[in-house]
Amino acid sequence: MTDFLDPLPWLIMLPLAWGTLAFVLGPGRGGRLAIAAIALQGLLVLQLAGQLLAGGARVHAVGGWGAPLGIDLLADGLAAVMLLLAQAVALPLAIYARGYFAAQPKGRELFWPMTGYLLAALNALFLSADLFNIYVTLELLGLAAVGLVAIAGGQAPVTAALRYLLATLLGSGAWLLGVALIYGSYGSVSLAILAPLVGADAPLAATLAAALMLAGLLLKTALFPFHFWLPPAHGGAPAPVSALLSALVIKATFYLVLRLWLELFAPLTTVAAAQLLGILGAAAILWGSALALAQTRLKMLVAYSTVAQVGYLFLLFPLATLVPPDAAESAVQGGVMQAVAHGLAKAAMFAAAGSMIVATGRDDIGRLGGVGAHLPLTLFSFGLAGVTLMGLPPSGGFSAKWLLLRAALETGQWWWVAVMIAGGLLTAAYVFKVLRRAFLPVASGDRVTRVPRTLEFSAFALALAAILLGLFGAPLLALLAVGGAA
Amino acid sequence: MSRAVAALVVLLAAGLAAALGLAMLDLPEPAVRLPARVAAKLGDSGVDHPVTAVLLNFRAYDTLLEVAVLLLALVGVLALARPHAARAAAPAHPLLQTLARLVAPLMVLVAGYLLWIGAHAPGGAFQAGAVLAAAGVLLRLAGLLPAWAQPGLLLRGGLALGLLVFVAVAVAVLGQGSLLQYPPAAAGGLILLIEAGLTLSIGLTLAGLYLAGTEVEP
Numbered sequence: 001m002t003d004f005l006d007p008l009p010w011l012i013m014l015p016l017a018w019g020t021l022a023f024v025l026g027p028g029r030g031g032r033l034a035i036a037a038i039a040l041q042g043l044l045v046l047q048l049a050g051q052l053l054a055g056g057a058r059v060h061a062v063g064g065w066g067a068p069l070g071i072d073l074l075a076d077g078l079a080a081v082m083l084l085l086a087q088a089v090a091l092p093l094a095i096y097a098r099g100y101f102a103a104q105p106k107g108r109e110l111f112w113p114m115t116g117y118l119l120a121a122l123n124a125l126f127l128s129a130d131l132f133n134i135y136v137t138l139e140l141l142g143l144a145a146v147g148l149v150a151i152a153g154g155q156a157p158v159t160a161a162l163r164y165l166l167a168t169l170l171g172s173g174a175w176l177l178g179v180a181l182i183y184g185s186y187g188s189v190s191l192a193i194l195a196p197l198v199g200a201d202a203p204l205a206a207t208l209a210a211a212l213m214l215a216g217l218l219l220k221t222a223l224f225p226f227h228f229w230l231p232p233a234h235g236g237a238p239a240p241v242s243a244l245l246s247a248l249v250i251k252a253t254f255y256l257v258l259r260l261w262l263e264l265f266a267p268l269t270t271v272a273a274a275q276l277l278g279i280l281g282a283a284a285i286l287w288g289s290a291l292a293l294a295q296t297r298l299k300m301l302v303a304y305s306t307v308a309q310v311g312y313l314f315l316l317f318p319l320a321t322l323v324p325p326d327a328a329e330s331a332v333q334g335g336v337m338q339a340v341a342h343g344l345a346k347a348a349m350f351a352a353a354g355s356m357i358v359a360t361g362r363d364d365i366g367r368l369g370g371v372g373a374h375l376p377l378t379l380f381s382f383g384l385a386g387v388t389l390m391g392l393p394p395s396g397g398f399s400a401k402w403l404l405l406r407a408a409l410e411t412g413q414w415w416w417v418a419v420m421i422a423g424g425l426l427t428a429a430y431v432f433k434v435l436r437r438a439f440l441p442v443a444s445g446d447r448v449t450r451v452p453r454t455l456e457f458s459a460f461a462l463a464l465a466a467i468l469l470g471l472f473g474a475p476l477l478a479l480l481a482v483g484g485a486a
Numbered sequence: 487m488s489r490a491v492a493a494l495v496v497l498l499a500a501g502l503a504a505a506l507g508l509a510m511l512d513l514p515e516p517a518v519r520l521p522a523r524v525a526a527k528l529g530d531s532g533v534d535h536p537v538t539a540v541l542l543n544f545r546a547y548d549t550l551l552e553v554a555v556l557l558l559a560l561v562g563v564l565a566l567a568r569p570h571a572a573r574a575a576a577p578a579h580p581l582l583q584t585l586a587r588l589v590a591p592l593m594v595l596v597a598g599y600l601l602w603i604g605a606h607a608p609g610g611a612f613q614a615g616a617v618l619a620a621a622g623v624l625l626r627l628a629g630l631l632p633a634w635a636q637p638g639l640l641l642r643g644g645l646a647l648g649l650l651v652f653v654a655v656a657v658a659v660l661g662q663g664s665l666l667q668y669p670p671a672a673a674g675g676l677i678l679l680i681e682a683g684l685t686l687s688i689g690l691t692l693a694g695l696y697l698a699g700t701e702v703e704p
Contacts, residue, residue: 016554017653020646024559027636062547064667069523071547106570117558124551136551143555147562158566181509187516197517205509205665393633 007044007051008060008073008132014041019116027109032097034112038094038119041318042087049080057218057483059129067130067190068460074129074191076483078336081127081476082255085340088465089247089347090119094315096351096458097240103358103452106240107152114151118144118244125252131179131189134256138175139408142168142220145249148241149233160232167219167229173251174216178209185209191264199267210265217260220253222275224284224316227307235303239354242299246306247347251339254313261317267428269321279316282419285310293433297363301430302346306422309342309389312404314345315416319407327410333477334403341466342397342478345388352382355455357436359448365434369443370433374449377456379438384463386431388470391424398471494617506620532673533605541610542677550656553649553684560645560694564636567698578629586628603686605674611648611681615688622693633699645694648687652680 001258018037022030025266029260051058057076066072066392075083090175094115101108121141146168183189185205186197198206222230259389261269288308316335320328354369357363372379388397401420408416442448469476524536524544531539538556541549604610625631637645655676656666668676 001661004660006660006664009660013653013657013665016550016649020649020653023557024639024642024646026639026642060664062665062667063545064662064664065527065544068518068520069544071545110561113561114558114565117554117561120554121551133545133548133551136548136555140551140555140558143558143562147565148560150562151565153566183516184513185516185519187520193518201514203509203514204505204512208505208509226552352635387682405549452676 004062007048008058008075008127009062010145011041011044011048012120014044014126015116015120015123015225019113019120021117022112023110027113028101028105030112030116031094031101035091035094035098037116038091041119041123042091045080045083045087045369048075049084052077052080052482060127066187068193071133072129072190072192073127075127077480078255078483079126080261080482081340081480082251083123084476084479085251085343086119086122086126086248089343089462090115090244092458092461093240093243093247093347093351095454096209096243096354099452099458100238100240100354100358100455103455104238107241109151111148111151111238111240113294114144114147115244116224118148118249120253120415122248124425125395126255129191129326131182131191131194133189135172135176136177138172140221141249141252142172145245148239151241152238156232157236160229160236164229164233167226171216171220172456174212174219175342178213178216181205181209181212191348198264199238202268207268210268214257214265215419217253217257218280221250221257221310221313223309223310224280224287227284227288227310229411230307231300231303234306234350235297235300236383239299239350239357242303242354243347243350245344246303246350251343252307254310258316258332262320264333271318271322274317274321278416279313281311281314282416284308284314285419285423286311286426288467289423289430292430293426295430296365298356298368298434299350299363299364301365301434302353304347305349305389305427305430306342306346308340308427310345310425312400312420314485315404315420316407318413319404319411319416323407323411327407330410331407333480334400334405334407336480337396337403337469337473337476338400341388341400341469344396344462344466344469345385345397348381348384348459348466349389351455351459351462352378352385355451355459356382358455359450360446361449365437367443367446368434369439369440369446370448371438373441375451375456377460379435381459381463382438383431383435384434384460384467386427387464388466390431391420394470395467396473397466399470399473500635521573523574528643530670530673532668532675532677533671535604535606535608536696537608538604538610540679542645543666543673544587546656546680550649550652550666553652553687556688557645557649560691560698563698564634567634578627583628585628586624586630590621590625593617593624596680597621597685597689601681604681605678610685611688614681616692618685619692619696622689623696626693627698634694637698645687645690648680648684651683655675655680 060073063070121137125137137312146161146165150158219226234246285308288304292304314333319331388395391397391401533539597617600609600614659667683699
């Protein structure tokens with residue numbers, strides 16, 4: 001009986017099933033089903049986290065064959081943290097989306113099936129221990145994300161979706177080429193089988209595969225200078241979609257970079273490559289923040305903020321590569337904490353921005369006057385999310401940046417500290433640009449209407465979670481430590 | 487695109503091609519031999535053909551996700567299809583219409599044969615579904631099938647059937663120990679059940695990629 005209730009397979013099969021059922025139910029249907037199912041997925045992840053904390057990492061051999069003939073699922077601490085993030089972001093956003101599409105019906109017809117497949121792809125990706133299977137999850141994820149960007153129709157979103165499609169296909173193609181090279185070199189695509197083989201002997205094909213796979217993932221993660229596709233895609237989609245994409249989809253490919261870097265390709269990593277990733281991260285922080293500050297549309301500002309925040313994730317590589325284990329552990333904890341904190345905060349920020357746009361009827365920072373008076377909770381949520389992005393205590397963003405700072409100081413790489421401080425100041429500047437406008441009175445000729453309360457409360461729940469993460473981050477780090485990824 | 491960017495792209499592509507060529511020359515003997523392992527376990531897979539054994543048993547989980555990718559592609563097309571595109575089919579030449587009426591039933595028969603033979607020889611749900619879809623496209627070209635505006639409940643059910651059956655079988659056998667772990671005695675029957683559902687759904691999905699919001703000029 002216990003086999004039937006194993007959370008690993010259900011976390012993948014459940015969203016596949018409800019996504020498909022939502023499609024059968026018909027256009028715009030399936031929202032309540034989705035919310036109930038995501039809540040159940042959340043309980044499954046909590047059960048899984050309990051299992052990991054009690055008994056260590058878990059493997060589930062699909063089909064009962066075991067690697068290398070079959071495909072294995074692996075749940076370790078890192079996978080569990082990402083799964084937790086995905087369900088924790090998806091549940092409030094699903095509640096938000098029901099209210100949002102009631103107010104703005106454009107794009108609601110096929111939102112639920114696509115979201116089901118998106119979550120199935122995310123959960124499958126986090127749990128996969130097989131390079132080819134990861135390729136399949138990347139295809140499912142990329143196609144769902146592109147579909148969601150195009151869902152509302154109109155020329156600008158469809159153009160953005162097409163550009164996103166080409167970028168993500170190029171990334172998947174690079175990954176697949178890498179997988180083919182690895183299979184040709186070692187005869188297997190299982191991570192567990194490959195790790196000792198790569199450690200023992202890495203021919204040119206393996207090094208080339210590592211470079212190709214990394215490049216493909218960086219393109220999909222939108223790390224500077226591969227960020228060109230992100231702002232129009234994330235800024236042009238309906239607000240719940242923007243939130244899902246910014247909070248979760250780019251984190252999935254970051255998770256793969258981290259896992260490959262720390263495990264499979266660890267024997268091939270060099271300080272120079274790690275410094276290069278750090279420099280790209282630093283450039284993303286400065287360039288993304290500066291462009292966010294220059295935006296006049298609210299959702300584009302939030303989208304450029306994602307470009308900047310992705311940069312912080314990549315600061316962990318120079319701080320964790322070929323350094324003392326203490327510093328490396330702190331750096332990985334900081335990077336993962338940043339992924340979680342940004343996921344929650346950015347979902348809150350896009351959700352709040354969506355509410356403001358619904359209330360004012362336009363996506364224009366200059367016309368936000370009156371939002372502070374009419375939607376105080378939404379503006380408060382936006383501000384709280386901003387606190388996390390700036391890295392102010394007691395937020396999760398502060399814990400993340402503090403862990404990264406500690407690693408930077410321990411390894412004597414003070415230049416990253418300067419980048420983080422500059423990034424924090426720029427973040428404060430663009431957050432206050434929005435807050436200042438929103439506190440002004442309503443301009444003559446403009447109106448601010450009320451929005452459904454579910455929109456306000458779901459955004460607030462996400463923003464609050466990002467803050468609470470800073471106060472109660474210890475259990476998350478304990479979970480992360482399961483299985484030796486960090 | 488400026489000339490400098492184009493030159494850079496060409497240089498990068500040439501560099502990659504050269505590196506790939508070098509890597510090929512340096513390729514070691516693989517440490518793991520999967521074809522031998524597939525052959526060794528073929529008897530337990532429920533089918534006699536190694537490709538079907540890999541697709542529907544050893545790596546059936548990949549196939550399950552691929553089926554979702556296929557359905558998702560159609561969902562994406564439906565999201566973009568414009569309602570006004572679904573006009574009645576334009577009448578085609580009577581000769582083409584007669585030919586299509588004759589050939590379509592035979593194509594359904596071929597699809598059924600490909601589905602059945604997949605257990606022993608090259609074939610199976612994807613090939614059978616592709617033939618079904620080709621029949622749909624032919625009927626559309628002959629003006630005998632209308633384009634899809636928004637598929638109705640029955641059609642949506644048919645599109646989803648293959649994936650739903652696959653997922654239901656995958657979790658129904660969880661009692662065996664893990665996802666998609668067929669009981670050895672029932673493996674052949676379960677694979678046929680999954681493939682039958684997939685044939686119908688893949689056929690409809692592939693046809694749908696063409697029929698959803700396409701216009702055929704007479």
